[in-house]
Amino acid sequence: MSGIRVLVAISHPGVRMCFQESLELPGSIEVVGLAGTGLALIEAARQLLPDVILIDFHLPDVRGLEATSNLVRELPSVQVVVLGDEDGEAYREAALGCGAKAYLPKCVSSDELRRTLLGLGSVNPQPR
Secondary structure, eight states: OOOEEEEEEOSSHHHHHHHHHHHOBTTTEEEEEEESSHHHHHHHHHHHOOSEEEEETTOSSSOHHHHHHHHHHHSTTSEEEEEESOOOHHHHHHHHHTTOSEEEETTOOHHHHHHHHHHHHTTSOOOO
């Protein structure tokens, strides 16, 4: 396996970089792009065609759930995980209802996040 290609879209630059650093797992997970806004996310997803996208619930300009709905319609083979500050059932249901495959709190452990990504990325990897 050449690794799961992940696009990270989180509004706060410091948090985005922390996720990038904690996700990189040579041979298994490769962060192929970063975005800080919904519009940047949509453009990057179209260009990079990642296997999995991590989307911040509270992205500026195009909110995370709206971006999720648009991307799963436009790029149906891309798996989406929504990250939020809240750890509530209503947020999880909203994310899943928009087409996300998972909803995780931003405070998720690196190990749990990697397991989630590896599980999703192996389901339907993008052709390269």
